[in-house]
Amino acid sequence: MSLKSDLSKAALALKRGRVAALTGAGISTESGIPDFRSRGGLWERFAPEEYATIEAFYRDPAKVWRMLEAMEKLLSSANPNDAHKALATLEERKLLDGIITQNVDMLHQAAGSRRVIEFHGSSSAYTCLWCDARYSREEAEGRGNPPLCRCGRHLKPDVVFFGEGIPPEAMSMADQLAKSCKAMLVVGTSAEVYPANQMPHIASRSGATIIEINLEPTHLTSSITDIFLQGSAGEVMGALVEALS
Ligand SMILES: [Zn+2]
Numbered sequence: 001m002s003l004k005s006d007l008s009k010a011a012l013a014l015k016r017g018r019v020a021a022l023t024g025a026g027i028s029t030e031s032g033i034p035d036f037r038s039r040g041g042l043w044e045r046f047a048p049e050e051y052a053t054i055e056a057f058y059r060d061p062a063k064v065w066r067m068l069e070a071m072e073k074l075l076s077s078a079n080p081n082d083a084h085k086a087l088a089t090l091e092e093r094k095l096l097d098g099i100i101t102q103n104v105d106m107l108h109q110a111a112g113s114r115r116v117i118e119f120h121g122s123s124s125a126y127t128c129l130w131c132d133a134r135y136s137r138e139e140a141e142g143r144g145n146p147p148l149c150r151c152g153r154h155l156k157p158d159v160v161f162f163g164e165g166i167p168p169e170a171m172s173m174a175d176q177l178a179k180s181c182k183a184m185l186v187v188g189t190s191a192e193v194y195p196a197n198q199m200p201h202i203a204s205r206s207g208a209t210i211i212e213i214n215l216e217p218t219h220l221t222s223s224i225t226d227i228f229l230q231g232s233a234g235e236v237m238g239a240l241v242e243a244l245s
Contacts, residue, residue, distance in 0.1 A: 003229065007236075010227045011243035013183045013209045014095055020181035021087055021099045022199050026188020026214060027233045028105055030081040033074055042071060054163040058129065061154035065146035068157065072123070075104070080111035083187060086237035088112035093244075097181060100174045102189060102196050104159045117173045119166060119196050123157035166195060178202040183209040186225070188233045190218040200224060213237065 013019075025035035036042040043052070050056060051067035080088075088111040090096035098115035099108050104123060108116045126140040127133070128149035140147040140155055147155045160166060174196075178184065184203040191197040204210050204224040212218070212225040213236045221228050229236045 003231070006227050006229055007239055007243045010211045010229060010240055013211060013227070014090065014185075014240070014244060016182055017095045018180065018182035019090065019096045019185060020177045020183075020203065020208075021096060021185040021187060022189060022191070022196065023087075023099060023101045023103060023108070023187045024189025024191070024193075024196075025103065026190075027083045027101075028078065028081075028103055028107055028188070030083065030232060030234045031078040031105075031107055033078050033105055042067070042074065045070065048162055052162050054161040057154075057156055057161060061156070062146070065154060069146070071104075075106075075123075078105060078107060080107045081234045083233035083237040084108055084111035084113070086241045087185075087187075089241050091115065095244075098173075098177050100177060100196070100199055102193065117170050117177065119170050119174055120160040121158045121167060121170075123159055125158045126155040127158060128153055128155055171195070174199055175202065178208075179206045181206075181208050183211060186210060186212045186214075186220060187237065188214065190214070191220050192218075213240075 029035060034041045046067040051064055057064045084107050087096060087099055091113055098117060099113055100117045100119055101108055102120050104120055106122055124137050126135040128151060130153045131151045133149050135155060149155050178199045179202055181203055184200055186200050191200055200210055200220055209226045210224050211227045212220055213229045213233055215232060
């Protein structure tokens with residue numbers, strides 16, 4: 001099957017509307033953010049078991065903040081790419097119901113997407129694990145570097161650490177979206193991280209067409225993917241939006 005005929009098949013599925021998207025690290029690599037798990041990624045410099053578990057944060061938040069500062073530096077200079085913009089365009093045309101993202105880079109929002117379910121949280125808000133105080137990003141920025149709570153402890157960004165649960169609201173919204181969509185775009189994710197990896201299966205079981213866009217085939221490609229569009233997220237998503245008009 002040629003990419004072109006697959007593109008028109010995918011475009012046809014999108015035209016019917018009720019589309020959901022599941023995105024992962026691969027959608028942001030073209031924005032200059034290497035997959036944390038890839039070579040040269042964040043986890044190569046900061047072993048996640050030492051820097052990214054909730055236990056590590058309780059044990060030594062100052063140490064974990066060295067990783068968070070590196071993450072922040074990586075994310076703050078990034079801009080949305082063609083794939084983020086294409087998803088925003090689909091939503092604007094009322095074809096896309098929402099995005100479930102595993103990323104914490106807020107690039108979907110920067111591209112103009114409105115319904116973004118941040119499955120792994122984000123650093124748009126901060127919490128003190130010791131006294132439960134909450135701070136907006138702006139408030140936290142005024143509380144030192146790294147930011148400290150009024151009680152004197154380190155604040156934690158609302159990104160989901162290893163060992164932490166998915167925010168319940170994100171979980172139920174994602175589940176609902178996956179169950180109700182007629183097509184799901186799986187973009188830039190090998191869908192290996194539980195429980196985000198369940199979303200394409202939930203959608204597929206509910207009868208949705210699974211359209212996968214990845215550089216390389218994944219375990220989804222040979223199981224539940226209906227249309228596989230191989231290539232970079234920016235390139236393929238751009239072509240897909242073009243094929244719609
Ligand atoms: Zn506190």
